[in-house]
Amino acid sequence: MQDVARAVGVSPMTVSRAFRNDASVSDKTREAVRQAAEAMGYVFDSTASTLRSQRTGFVAVTIPSINNANFAETVRGLSEALKPQGLQILLGTTDYDIQNEEELIEQLLRRRPEAIVVTGGKHTERARRLLENAAIPVIETWDLPERPLGHVVGFSNAAAVGMTVDHLVAHGATRIAFIGGDADRDTRGTDRRLGFIAAMQRHGLDATRLIAAGAPPISMREGARAMARLLETLPDTQAVICVSDLSAFGALSECQRRGVAVPGQIAIAGFGDYEIAGTCVPALTTVNPFPHEIGRKAAEVIAAALASPGLPPQRAAISPGLIARDSTG
Amino acid sequence: MQDVARAVGVSPMTVSRAFRNDASVSDKTREAVRQAAEAMGYVFDSTASTLRSQRTGFVAVTIPSINNANFAETVRGLSEALKPQGLQILLGTTDYDIQNEEELIEQLLRRRPEAIVVTGGKHTERARRLLENAAIPVIETWDLPERPLGHVVGFSNAAAVGMTVDHLVAHGATRIAFIGGDADRDTRGTDRRLGFIAAMQRHGLDATRLIAAGAPPISMREGARAMARLLETLPDTQAVICVSDLSAFGALSECQRRGVAVPGQIAIAGFGDYEIAGTCVPALTTVNPFPHEIGRKAAEVIAAALASPGLPPQRAAISPGLIARDSTG
DNA sequence: TCAGTCGACGGGAACGATAACATCAGCCCC
DNA sequence: GGGGCTGATGTTATCGTTCCCGTCGACTGA
Structure with missing residues (x-):
């Protein structure tokens, strides 16, 4: 970034601002910065940005298996709805095992996601503690747990x-x-x-x-x-x-x-x-069970929870639809 | 980490070492640190570690769609083989579109992955430039490109x-x-x-x-x-x-x-x-096409390339197997 | 004309870890 | 007994951004 700044003849601060679209930089400067960066092959470093701004842009998601069309649909729904908010999914699979889930949740939390979506409402005690201490929105999906950790988007x-x-x-x-x-x-x-x-x-x-x-x-x-x-x-x-x-x-x-x-x-x-x-x-x-809808709604809950930190736990119940076809007469 | 260090009565450096299993810390101290961290609800912050050590532990992976059993298998093979190396997958989907792929690759590179696995051998020119400039191992899969960017694990x-x-x-x-x-x-x-x-x-x-x-x-x-x-x-x-x-x-x-x-x-x-x-x-x-094998081999190539940075581009050709069944007599 | 406002930009510190080097006690062995 | 070694720990500076605050010139309106 120093190098780009020197090339354009501005301070690193201005380059930083040019890369985020919100800050006050003149269009001319912004364009010059973009071009210089492109020419020099500079690619913005999120890891540093993340550290200073305390915003990773990650939403952690755990699913039992990646090789399952239902969960894949939920992830797709989530991903689509999170993208416009500048959030990216950090995905992990538990292989249908809550011990694996515990380990995975710890791994994911180390990356400091801004929210976490888990599949199911049954977790190890330590996983529950980790999620409660994380101080980020937690969304349980594909279930209606009796003792929810935070928000819920699911069905019975x-x-x-x-x-x-x-x-x-x-x-x-x-x-x-x-x-x-x-x-x-x-x-x-x-x-x-x-x-x-x-x-x-x-x-x-x-x-x-x-x-x-x-x-x-x-x-x-x-x-x-x-x-x-x-x-x-x-x-x-x-x-x-x-x-x-x-x-x-x-x-x-x-x-x-x-x-x-x-x-x-x-x-x-x-x-x-x-x-x-x-x-x-x-x-x-x-x-x-409307898996895509589950993902979409979970993303909505995340948006709402990040916008107003004091938001009480949401509970979005999906109503699965019976589809009667030939196999049952 | 400061707080944990104070609680145990050691320096933050020792706590840092205790969390990585390689460094020289006495077992007693390590155990004390673990317990204190657990009690205080401290979760290690990879974002800071990443910045200083220049190691993210990420391997970026692009696939056309998450909702496809073949690509899911490749991701599973990759994930399983990368886990023991302490590497985690950062997954993105291109929706079968090389324009989306270009944008996705840029997003992923901002996270500073240690290697990147892409599906297919056809990319936009800018995507090619981005990958070449990234100075990390690039593995193209599910194809045998004529003009490979780096390593290849695929088939015709x-x-x-x-x-x-x-x-x-x-x-x-x-x-x-x-x-x-x-x-x-x-x-x-x-x-x-x-x-x-x-x-x-x-x-x-x-x-x-x-x-x-x-x-x-x-x-x-x-x-x-x-x-x-x-x-x-x-x-x-x-x-x-x-x-x-x-x-x-x-x-x-x-x-x-x-x-x-x-x-x-x-x-x-x-x-x-x-x-x-x-x-x-x-x-x-x-x-x-042995999708799981593709993932496993890609992980092997990554391991080899990270171990010896000067490694020449590898080309692992998978031999797909015809399975004759009843539908063709 | 001049105080007030606003847009564009810069300087210095800080985010939370770790690399690199330093220190120091204990031990071994000739 | 002293030099060298090893294992456990501490100190300092730093990774590459962004936050916070400040500056400066241009414009506005009375």
């Missing part, structure tokens, strides 16, 4: 699966199964299973047809294997709800391989409204 | 599609079509189309059955629409290669809706070995 995974159960029951199904992961690692998956059980009991139906398909997140392949197990052990099942569209599609593919008619012999529903759910034959009944 | 998209053409021709197909995006925006998609044309000509076959399915990246839905168009305009087509497995699955689903037998009436091949290709019925013939 249990209630969303309840909608699917209601839909199947309305179509006359009574022997309904649930395919999900087997551990408590994926808390959203667990919530969906619990939501299934609660809804079945509410209808006075048997809620014990639970197929555990391995360590979450369960893939198409695991969904297929789980369906094979279901067809063999509980062949009179009329409908099955899968923890995600991916496993639901795997289940559907297994039926196709075995010549089991869907929905004729067994109805299948998924979760997430992945693109595949609308494309495959028969198209899958699913629930749209 | 054209040759990969050539393998698929060879496979179909070996199975007796002569009237083969290609479904892809319509613009030059997605350079890898364009390379695949050109590779298709070249391979067809090499076999002395008609290479004009090209279906343009809209602005890249083309989705399942667009693949389905393109297949509808293909079946209507060129009904004697024996096989079709799609620019990705997603569009290939869309094409397959359209055949299923129309009762067109796959592979009996028309064979379908995709690209990318997405999970869906191995799950759907019939399973899709595809090409595995």
